[in-house]
Amino acid sequence: MSKALDVAMLIAVLIGLWQALNWYAGDVAISSPYDTTLHLIAQFERPRFWLHLAESIKAFGYALAIAWIGGIGLGVWLGAHRFAGEVAEPIVVALYSLPKVTLYPLVLLIFGLGISSKVAFGAIHGIAPVALFAMNSVRNIRPVYIKVGRTLRLTPLDAARRVLIPAALPEIATGLRLGFSLTLLGTLLGEMFASQRGLGFMIVNAIGLADTKTMMAVTLLLFIFAGTANAILLAGERALHRRV
Amino acid sequence: MTRAGAWRLGLLAGFALALELATRTGAISHTILIPPSAMLARLAGIVAEGQLVDDIAFTLLSVLTAFALAVSTGFLAGIGIHALPRLRRALDPFFATYYAVPFFVFYPVMIAIFGLSKLPVIAIAYLFAVVAMIVNTLNGLDRIPRVLAKVARVHRLSWADAAWNVKLPAAAPNLFTGIKLAIAYAFIGTIASEFIMATSGLGYSIAYAYNNFDNRTMYALMLFVVALVGAINLGLYEWEKRLMKRRTGR
Amino acid sequence: MSQIHARLAGVTRVFPGSAGHGDVHALGPVDLDLARGEFFSVVGPSGCGKSTLLEVLAGLQTPTQGAAAFEDKPIGAETPEGVGVVFQEDSSFPWLTVWDNVAFGLKRTALSGAEIETRVRDALAFMGLKDFHKAFPAQLSGGMRQRVCIARTLVLRPRLILLDEPFGALDQQTRLLMGDELLRLWRETGATVLLITHALDEAAMLSTRVGVMSSRPGRFIDLVETGWPRDRDSRIVADPAFGAVTARLWSNLRGESLKAMGHA
Ligand SMILES: Nc1ncnc2c1ncn2[C@@H]1O[C@H](COP(=O)(O)OP(=O)(O)OP(=O)(O)O)[C@@H](O)[C@H]1O
Ligand SMILES: [Mg+2]
Numbered sequence: 001m002s003k004a005l006d007v008a009m010l011i012a013v014l015i016g017l018w019q020a021l022n023w024y025a026g027d028v029a030i031s032s033p034y035d036t037t038l039h040l041i042a043q044f045e046r047p048r049f050w051l052h053l054a055e056s057i058k059a060f061g062y063a064l065a066i067a068w069i070g071g072i073g074l075g076v077w078l079g080a081h082r083f084a085g086e087v088a089e090p091i092v093v094a095l096y097s098l099p100k101v102t103l104y105p106l107v108l109l110i111f112g113l114g115i116s117s118k119v120a121f122g123a124i125h126g127i128a129p130v131a132l133f134a135m136n137s138v139r140n141i142r143p144v145y146i147k148v149g150r151t152l153r154l155t156p157l158d159a160a161r162r163v164l165i166p167a168a169l170p171e172i173a174t175g176l177r178l179g180f181s182l183t184l185l186g187t188l189l190g191e192m193f194a195s196q197r198g199l200g201f202m203i204v205n206a207i208g209l210a211d212t213k214t215m216m217a218v219t220l221l222l223f224i225f226a227g228t229a230n231a232i233l234l235a236g237e238r239a240l241h242r243r244v
Numbered sequence: 245m246t247r248a249g250a251w252r253l254g255l256l257a258g259f260a261l262a263l264e265l266a267t268r269t270g271a272i273s274h275t276i277l278i279p280p281s282a283m284l285a286r287l288a289g290i291v292a293e294g295q296l297v298d299d300i301a302f303t304l305l306s307v308l309t310a311f312a313l314a315v316s317t318g319f320l321a322g323i324g325i326h327a328l329p330r331l332r333r334a335l336d337p338f339f340a341t342y343y344a345v346p347f348f349v350f351y352p353v354m355i356a357i358f359g360l361s362k363l364p365v366i367a368i369a370y371l372f373a374v375v376a377m378i379v380n381t382l383n384g385l386d387r388i389p390r391v392l393a394k395v396a397r398v399h400r401l402s403w404a405d406a407a408w409n410v411k412l413p414a415a416a417p418n419l420f421t422g423i424k425l426a427i428a429y430a431f432i433g434t435i436a437s438e439f440i441m442a443t444s445g446l447g448y449s450i451a452y453a454y455n456n457f458d459n460r461t462m463y464a465l466m467l468f469v470v471a472l473v474g475a476i477n478l479g480l481y482e483w484e485k486r487l488m489k490r491r492t493g494r
Numbered sequence: 495m496s497q498i499h500a501r502l503a504g505v506t507r508v509f510p511g512s513a514g515h516g517d518v519h520a521l522g523p524v525d526l527d528l529a530r531g532e533f534f535s536v537v538g539p540s541g542c543g544k545s546t547l548l549e550v551l552a553g554l555q556t557p558t559q560g561a562a563a564f565e566d567k568p569i570g571a572e573t574p575e576g577v578g579v580v581f582q583e584d585s586s587f588p589w590l591t592v593w594d595n596v597a598f599g600l601k602r603t604a605l606s607g608a609e610i611e612t613r614v615r616d617a618l619a620f621m622g623l624k625d626f627h628k629a630f631p632a633q634l635s636g637g638m639r640q641r642v643c644i645a646r647t648l649v650l651r652p653r654l655i656l657l658d659e660p661f662g663a664l665d666q667q668t669r670l671l672m673g674d675e676l677l678r679l680w681r682e683t684g685a686t687v688l689l690i691t692h693a694l695d696e697a698a699m700l701s702t703r704v705g706v707m708s709s710r711p712g713r714f715i716d717l718v719e720t721g722w723p724r725d726r727d728s729r730i731v732a733d734p735a736f737g738a739v740t741a742r743l744w745s746n747l748r749g750e751s752l753k754a755m756g757h758a
Contacts, residue, residue: 102466
């Protein structure tokens with residue numbers, strides 16, 4: 001209970017800071033919390049906004065599916081094959097830390113304007129952390145667990161289901177959460193450059209028109225969405241971590 | 245070099261060779277990708293002519309500034325937050341959400357605050373990098389085994405001696421992770437905000453070349469960024485591996 | 495110079511409860527006088543407060559009630575000079591070599607480099623770690639790591655040595671031999687030793703006196719004088735009196751151990 005209070009207090013402090021920035025820099029640079037919230041609510045009455053939202057959700061959904069499934073597949077394989085993992089790990093790390101925006105023109109040239117570019121861009125952002133965590137989770141399974149599975153004469157399938165997956169799951173969950181955040185970031189960045197639709201486009205468009213209120217309103221929506229999703233994923237992850 | 249290192253290098257060289265062949269034979273059209281050798285040639289040209297050297301230097305300086313600030317203040321903030329468990333509990337969900345928000349959209353806000361200069365880019369890169377350092381400092385402090393802190397006490401170490409010779413080395417693996425991420429995020433923050441909105445710098449030059457259909461310059465600069473970040477990462481990876489080998493025995 | 499080297503008077507330790515469960519009364523009240531130069535062992539069921547008692551003497555925990563003193567001075571919130579501690583869990587520094595681990599405390603004294611080197615070399619030989627001085631703890635077995643920690647404490651020549659199950663990770667044969675070495679060291683330096691152990695034969699073989707603790711909250715329910723000669727060693731296990739001491743320890747402990755496991 002006191003934790004909820006602490007978080008609420010922190011949110012209050014953040015809103016206070018935001019308001020202070022608004023007073024300092026003016027409405028043109030940064031709209032006030034109150035105006036922004038009203039403007040965000042007003043957006044939901046505009047059909048065009050729903051179009052943008054739907055487009056973003058679709059692109060993000062595809063990108064997330066690719067990042068999660070592809071990342072787990074790649075990570076588990078690299079974790080199980082020690083040498084392959086050692087060869088590939090720094091390459092995946094480098095992909096993780098590369099400013100991937102610079103690759104945007106390349107992605108555009110390959111996938112063309114449209115949703116597939118956004119999806120690809122989201123997925124390349126998200127896949128690296130998922131793969132890295134999945135790889136480490138498999139590497140870190142204590143050898144004694146594998147031995148226990150063998151002495152209990154489990155079939156490989158049973159060993160995977162009852163021993164290996166439960167042992168690796170908590171760390172994989174952490175990777176999935178990070179992958180979620182970064183895929184969202186990647187998809188939005190994708191929308192920002194070469195798309196006529198989606199929330200990312202709305203943001204750049206608003207920046208171009210110096211429409212600070214809309215820029216802030218969409219960003220606020222993203223904050224709330226990312227924050228809520230993260231809290232849910234984090235709760236799931238904690239529950240998994242507690243079991244081991 | 246390790247066997248894995250040699251394989252890795254071979255793999256990357258093979259990849260570059262395949263691209264070279266594919267683009268030379270026309271399997272991949274030049275409008276999509278140019279041969280790596282052509283990228284290199286153009287990059288050499290850019291450097292030789294002194295073009296864009298200012299932009300590159302500028303970008304690297306921004307990255308370095310943001311990185312240094314993020315590591316130092318992030319480390320101190322981590323120590324401070326660690327000492328205040330309640331603040332820490334409240335902050336945790338925010339740290340977890342932090343990296344889902346595209347900070348670049350605040351560029352106009354930064355301009356309003358800092359004016360039209362290099363500072364907005366550095367500020368965004370700093371904001372991007374600092375949280376990774378804070379989070380990993382916290383992780384590192386959490387993982388100092390309690391018994392090692394006790395050893396420091398029974399040896400009657402002074403506060404500074406214990407901090408420097410026991411706590412810091414005990415937390416070092418996580419601090420190293422924080423530093424690695426801070427470099428990565430400083431790069432991402434700097435180049436991405438240049439790419440999107442600045443009027444100078446490496447990121448801007450790539451966007452500019454792209455908009456003017458100057459594929460050769462664009463790819464040359466892309467190669468530069470990829471190679472630079474890749475090399476820094478590989479170097480850190482090998483270094484960390486060597487340090488950790490003693491500590492973990494593998 | 496008083497004959498009493500260290501003293502616990504009416505010491506209790508209560509850990510404040512947190513959300514979910516109440517206070518934990520871990521120890522006491524305990525009264526204990528350690529005579530200068532004696533070898534005192536503590537045995538007791540798991541979780542009865544043995545480590546807590548040791549940490550009070552080490553100045554790592556302040557008693558909730560009562561007081562602790564070393565060499566007639568009260569023990570405050572820091573470890574008194576002249577007290578050495580070996581902890582129950584592995585406490586070697588993973589970032590230092592075996593040599594640097596052992597020299598850790600010595601480098602913080604005024605001793606000359608040559609003296610430090612001699613002491614470290616002797617301690618490593620004594621602990622059977624001579625060939626591993628360049629190794630890092632991760633490359634050693636659990637028992638070897640524990641020996642590094644013992645060496646790190648002994649090189650400082652403490653006047654009161656507190657050992658918390660130091661041989662827990664060692665095999666029985668090495669345990670016996672290490673016990674002999676510890677006895678030799680104790681004889682040569684005249685230090686006072688407080689040893690916590692879960693091995694009754696070890697307590698019986700090494701000690702001048704053995705304190706038997708009850709289940710939590712730990713109190714002394716028996717103090718057994720062994721009456722061994724000062725120049726004893728592990729061959730004492732063949733003595734008929736040895737069996738009698740061990741039997742007395744176990745008859746005291748059996749009930750308490752059952753209680754600690756929740757069977758009584
Ligand atoms: N920091 C602490 N906070 C709360 N309770 C504690 C703490 N440290 C110890 N205790 C409790 O105090 C009791 C005694 O602990 P202690 O470690 O002294 O036992 P012990 O006799 O050394 O056990 P073992 O033989 O297993 O090492 C235990 O029940 C333990 O749960
Ligand atoms: Mg104990």
